[in-house]
Amino acid sequence: MGWDAFGLPAEQYAIQTGTHPSITTKNNCDTFRRQIKELGLSYDWDREINTTDPNYYKWTQSIFIKLYNTWFDDQLQKGRPVSELKIPEDILKSGKAGVRKYIDSKRLAYYDDAQVWWCSNCRIVCANEEVLTDGSHEKCGNIVEKKNLKQWLLRIPLYAERLLKGIDDLDWPEGIKDMQRNWIGRSSGAEVDFNLYGLEEKLTVFTTRPDTLFGATYMVIAPEHNLLDKITTPEASRSVMDYIKSASLKSDLDRTDLSKEKTGVFTGRYAINPVNLKKIPVWIADYVLTGYGTGAIMAVPAHDTRDFEFAEKFNLPIVCIQDPDVTDADQKKRIIAGKECWTEDGKYINSSDKQTGIDINGLNKETGISEITSWLESKGIGKAKINYKIRDWLFSRQRYWGEPFPVIHWDDGEITLVDEKELPLQLPELEKYLPGETGESPLSNATDWLSVKDSSGRTGRRETNTMPQWAGSCWYYLRFIDPKNDNQIFSPEKEKYWMPVDLYIGGAEHAVLHLLYSRFWHKVLFDLGIVSTDEPYKRLFNQGMILAFAYETETGAKVASDLVEERDGKFYHKETRDELRQIVAKMSKTLKNVVNPDDVTSKYGADSLRLYEMFMGPLDVTKPWDDKGVKGVFGFLSRAFRFISNPENILPGSEEDREILKGLHQTIKKIQSDIENLRFNTAISAMMIFLNLIIKKGKITLTTAETFVKVLSPFAPHLSEELWLILGNCSTIAYEPWPSVNEEYLKEDVFEYPVSFNGKMRFKIELPVNMDKNEIISIILSDERTKRWLGDKEPSNIIVVPNRIVNIVIK
Template structure:
C-alpha cells in the first residue's frame, strides 16, 4: 500500500546485489562503506539514536505502480538477517526512512493524511515535514501509468487493493513473514519462579502435578552459586532432594524462570490483584481487558510487547482470556538523548575530557577540535543525567515538567540544562502569582481571564487525551502570563488553575491549593470542566480576498449582519486600490470564515 510513497531503495551492505549493481563511479565509496559496516554489530547498526549513514550505488529501480526511477542506496540500518536484506524506503511513513531521507536530502512523498490528528500535525505530515506511522486516508496514491488508485482509502483497504493489483499483474503475491528465534527461559539465580520439574534417578524428567503447585522458593542461608556454576538453589538440600511414593530418588530443577514469567502477564493480574484463589476471575478479565493504551520505548516494546503478546495468545487459545490481543493501542515514546562529542575519525570522547571555548569544543589533552553530537546516555561517555541532581537543583516538578515539555512524546530529543531552567522559571512565576494572596480578589472574574481559563481547561484536557503534553504546558504558560499581565484574579480562578496544573506539577499545585484554604489534597479533585459559552468568539479577523486573492484582513464582530460587513469592506482604505474606481459584482460573506469580493 505504501509503494506510491517509496522514493528510494536500500540494500544491506552484505547483500549480493550490491557489488553487481554499483556503478564504476561509486564502487570506491561503496566498498569503503561496506568495510566500515562490517566492523559494527547488529545492535549498533539498528540503534534508534544512531546517526544515519549510507552510500548511493549509482543504480536505480523502477517503481511498478508509477514507472518512476528511484535510487538504490546501501545503508547499515538494513540487516541481511531481517527479511531479504532489501527494503523499499517510504520516508513519509517510517521514522528510520524519514531520518535517512532527511540526512541525505532524498524526496519525502506524503501518502497518508492523518485525518484524526490535530491540525498542526496534519499540516506538517501533508507537507512532508513530519513522519506519520499510524492509520490515515491515502493521498498522492494514484497513477495513470498503472491504473491503480487507492486515494481516499484507509490503510487496510489500501493494502488489500494494492496486493490484488500486484497479484493480477504478476508482480507479487500476499505473504506473511515470520522471524522466529529460540527463547531462553531459564536463569541460574535464586530470585525467580522455580521451575516445577523433577529429574529422577532413572533418567525420567517429570513436570509436577498441578495439585502440588505452587512450588515456592526455599529459605536459604547461602546465596552463592552451587557446584559447577549452578543456581544457588543447588545449596537447598532438603528442598532440592525428593523421594516419590515408590522410593525413587529425584532432584529438583535448580534453574529459575526469568523476569518475563511475571512481566508477561502482570496486566492480567492487575485486573484482580486481591484474588487469592486464582490469578484473576473471568468476570474481572472480561470487564477490564483489553488494555486501552500501552506506552513504552521502541526498544523495550520489541521485547516485552512481543513476549506478552505471545503469552496472551497462548492463554487465549486455552480459553483462559477473552481477547485475542492484550493491548488496543500502542504508543512508542521517544528516547531522551544527551550531548556527546567525537573526533574527526568518529571516535567518541567522554565529556570530562571536553573543554568549551568560544562556542567550540576541544579535547582537553590533545587540543583537537571536536564535533558535538547527540547520542544515547552512557557511562563510558559520562553524559548520563542523574535525575537526583535535577531534583536537588530544581525540584521534582521541574524534572517532570521538562520531560513533558521537551517536545512531542514520540520524538527523540536531547536533554539540555537550559530547558530545565526554562520550566523552572515558569513554575516560579506561577507560584509567586497564584500563591500570593495580594494577587487574589473575591469579586467577579474579568471576562478576558474567564475566557482564557476555559480555553486552557479545554486545551489541556484534549492534549492530555492526545498525549500532547508539551502543547498543554505551553497553554498553561500562556494563561499564567495573561493573569500576570492582568495583575489580579479571583480565588476561584486560582484554585481552578491549580487543578489544571496538578497532573503536571503535583507538589506545587498542592501547595497553592493549601494556601487557598483547601484540604485535604488536590489529588482527590476532579479535573475541571470547561464551559463552551465562554469559548465563543465575539470578533473574528476575516481574510478579505479580491477574486480569490488575499488582499487584507479585517476584524469585525461575529454578530454583525452581512450587509454591514459588506459596507465595512467597501469602507476599508485598502479596498479602493483593488476596486480601482469600479463597483464589485458581488461580495460573498462566509460568517466566521472568509470574505471574497468578486470584481
C-alpha cells in the same frame, strides 16, 4: 508499579562483581522507588510486584505449565487442554511412546534442538547483539559459531491467524499494527513437491507464485536443509561442506542482506520441474533461510529479484514467462529476453506443455495462480498453503537470573512437569553464575538442587535452562489486578472488573516482540477461560525516548561528558583541548550523559522535573534532554508562585474581568482536551499564556486563583498543594473536582479575517462572526488595501471560509 527485574544486565553485573543479582536488583528497585515517590507519581504501592519474587514467578511457572498442557484445535481456532486431545487410532496402536510423542507434537510448549550462537572461549551462549558483524564475540573477540542446544520452544505460529485478525480492532498506532502484521507475515501460496533424480525423497518448496513454475530454472535449498546430505552428490560434497561452514558464521541478517554478493554452490543433484518435466539443478545458498517456508525454493529468476541476481552471478538460465504490463518497448524487450527482472503482473507466455497437458498462456497472475494450484492439487503434487513468517518462540536461556522451568528430565528419558502445588520452584543460591562445562546453564552447577528422585526411586535432573525475561513481563498487567493473592493467580471477579487494560503507555521498541508475545499468552489464557477478554491492551500509546547531549571529536570518536567543558557556547575536551561537536545520543553509561533525577530535584524541585518532562515536546517523540529547558519551567513555576501567593494580587469579591474570564475558560478547555489526548506540552503552554495574561492584568479574584491552581495541580502537585493552603484552604487539593468550562465566556462577536491573494496573506480585517459571505466579499472588495493588491486586475474567484480565511484569486 511492577519491576521486571530478571535478565542479562543484572546477571552480567553479578558475574563481574560476584554480588548476587537479587541484592543489586533490590538496591536498584529501592532507589527507583524512592525517586518515583519523590516525584509525586501516583502509583498504587499496594500493588507493587516484582518478577523476581518467588510469589510472582510461581505464577509465571504456572502459566508455563498451562502452555505445556495446551494444544491448538485448528478447527475451532482455539487452544484446548491436552486432556481433550483425540488420539488417532494408528497412534494408539503404536504404544505408549508413540502416544506421548504425538501429544508432545501438539503441545504449545515443546523441547527440541535449536541453534544458538556459541562462544567456545567464554563457554557462553551469546545474544545476537553481542555478536559483532565480523562474527566475533564483543566481549572476547573470539569467533562465535552456531551450535544446537536443547531448548524450550513455544508454538506461537499456531495463533498467527488469531493474532493477525485481533490487530484490526485495536486502538493502537497504525505503524505498530503494521509492524505486527508484517512480523506475522501471512502469505498465501502453494507447496509443490519436486522429484529428484536418483532419490526417492521429494523436495518440497513453498512459493507465493506457483503460477511461475514454468520459469523455474533451478532450485535452492538452505545450508541447514535436512535433505542436504542425501541431495549432495559425492563429487560436490567437498565444496558443499566448505560452503556450509562459511555460512554458519553469518547471521540471518547478514545472509539476507541484499547489498552483499550472493553466494552458493551446486549440490550436483538435479530435480524435475513438474509442469514441463525439465531437468533443473539444485543449488545450496544462504539467501534461503531454513526457518521460513520449507527451507527450499524453486528459483524463478525472470520474476524474482533475489533469484535474478543469483542466476546472473552463476550463469543460470533465465526464462521469462510473463509478457509484462509495461509501455516502455525497450524495457519490455529486455524483460522478455531475460535481461531484466519483472515482478509485477502480465500475460503468461511460454507456459504450456503437451506432456503434462497444462496451459495458462494468456492468463493473468490471479487466475494463473488458481489454475496452477488446482492442477497441482489434482495431480497430488502440491497444495494451496498459507505460510507465516513468524517462527516458534525460543523460550529458554542458558542463564542463571531467570525463572527456573518447573520441569524434570528423568534418566529414563521421560519429561514431567512439577506439580502446580509445589510451585514456586525457587532458584537455588549459587556461588558462581558462569555456565557449565558443556554449554549448560549455570544452574547445572547447583548439584543439590539439580537431582531429584521420585517415590519409586527413579532419578532425574531438573531443567537447567531458565525462562527469558519476556516470561515475567508477558502477563504482569494481570497480576496488578490481585497482587497479594496466594491461592489464585488473581480472582476471576476482579479480573472481569479490571480487564482489558484501558491505556498502555510503552516504548515503540516493544512494537513487536513484547507486545506480540504478551498478546499470545493472553489469548491462550482466554481460550482456557482464565481471562475474560481476547486482547489484553485496548489502547496503546508509544512514548518517545529521552535522549541527551553527547560529544564527539572531529573524527567522530565519542567523548564522555565528564571530559567536556563549555566555553563561550563551544565545547572542548578537558585534556586534549580539542574543540568538540555536540550531538544528541541515547543516554548511556559509556557516554556518561545520563540525567540523575536526584540532581534535578535538589536544584529545581520535583515539580520542575515533572513539568519539563511534559513540556519538552509531544509524548510520542524522541527528544533530547536539556538542562536549560528545566530552567524555563522552573521560571514559570516561580512566577506562578510569586503571583498567586501575594495577597495584594488577589481581589476580594467575585466580579472578574471579562478578558481574564475568557482566558481562564479557554485555558481549562485546552488543558482538558490536551490531557485526554496526552498532549501535555501544549497544556503547559496554555497555562503559561494564562499566567502571562494575569500578570499583565495585575489582579485576579480568589475564584480565578483557585481555579488556576486546580488545573495546575495534576502537573505540579507539590506547588499546587502549597498555593491551595496559602489561598486559605485547609484540605488537600488532590481531591478537588476538575473545574468546568463555561462556554458563555468563550463566545466571540468578531473574527479577524486574514485576507490572502493567491494564497498569500496580505492584510487582516475584523468582521462580525455571523456576517454572510456576500457581505464579507463586498466589504473586502471595497477596502483600500484590496484595491492596492488587485491593481488593475479583476479577481477570478473569491473563496470565503467563514471564520477562517478569505482568499482572492487573480489570474
